[in-house]
Amino acid sequence: MCMDHSYFQFLDSFYHVSIGTNMGNPLSPLISELFMSAFERKLKQENLLPRIWWRYVDDVFAIIKKDEIDSVLNVLNNRFDSIKFTCEKENDKCKLSFLDIELSTSVDNKIDIAIYHKPTDTLRTITSDSNCSMQHKLAAYHSMVHRLCRMKLSAQNYMTEYARIKQMAKINGFKGDLVDVLIKKHLDKINKFNLSTLFSQNTPEVERVRVGLPYIPQIMKKIKNKFREYNLTIVYTNQTKIMNLLGSTKDTIDSLHKSGIYAIQCPVCMCEYIGQTKRNISVRFREHCLCIKNKQGYRSALAFITCIEQRSFEYRHKQLTAGERDRRRAQIRRIRKLLYSEEQQRIESG
Missing domain, CATH: 3.40.1440 (GIY-YIG endonuclease)
Known part of the structure; x- marks a missing residue:
């Protein structure tokens, strides 16, 4: 019933979604996952699903013999007329990008993992002199270092990604030892988790209330410490956005x-x-x-x-x-x- 009554408005006209799930509907992710799970289970029961089939949302990594790729693709596409799968094969260098990693086949027929970057990547993040909080400036570097420390990379691929992150930090005006400090912090956290047998008990945590405030460097540190005493967490907001300057693209509704x-x-x-x-x-x-x-x-x-x-x-x-x-x-x-x-x-x- 919820999916049959999906409507949207465009240029003073209302449209009904007759096939599939529409974007923005809270039920769409759940319905799509249920559909794909049933789709895969049915293929597995008929022995038509490839032996190596790893799916993340709508991206699938599969290992199939070269002479069977077309036949497997035809089986997938003949199930439903409204759903069509596409296939991306490994290139001449035996490399294939999947999500944010690049897979390649080594000489001994093992899969080697490297970090994938788009050719259009400009190495740009929030610069060090930007009027943003430090946690926002370092968010991208924490993410990259987290991935670097936890993925099973070879020594060569590790040093390649390490040099890239160092170069990115330098271009955006950060100190040279920033990446090393973050790597040490993440490695210490990993080692502490692996070596320690003590884990936090199920003690009731005090719920903190988040308060949105604009970022003002001169007073934020004092205000943040004072708010913490009352279990209040400051979330930095910024209303100077392109969306606010350009306005809404939706149809204007009479008041x-x-x-x-x-x-x-x-x-x-x-x-x-x-x-x-x-x-x-x-x-x-x-x-x-x-x-x-x-x-x-x-x-x-x-x-x-x-x-x-x-x-x-x-x-x-x-x-x-x-x-x-x-x-x-x-x-x-x-x-x-x-x-x-x-x-x-x-x-x-x-």
């Missing part, structure tokens, strides 16, 4: 067709009714009008006010004051709006 916090003003006394809805405002206002017409004050606070105080709220006086998906934030916005409205009325009344 009266959005959900959120809305205000309806009385044209006589200029008082405002402030409400909140998860549906679009036009639908909610029609419900208010119906309740006013049928004098159902128990179903609508606006209808109750209209009937008791004899006020007239007109359709043209409604407006969206804030659109908020998060329920907690929406409640805070609504309370602030109510307090501001009451304060404004108190000032006007003297």
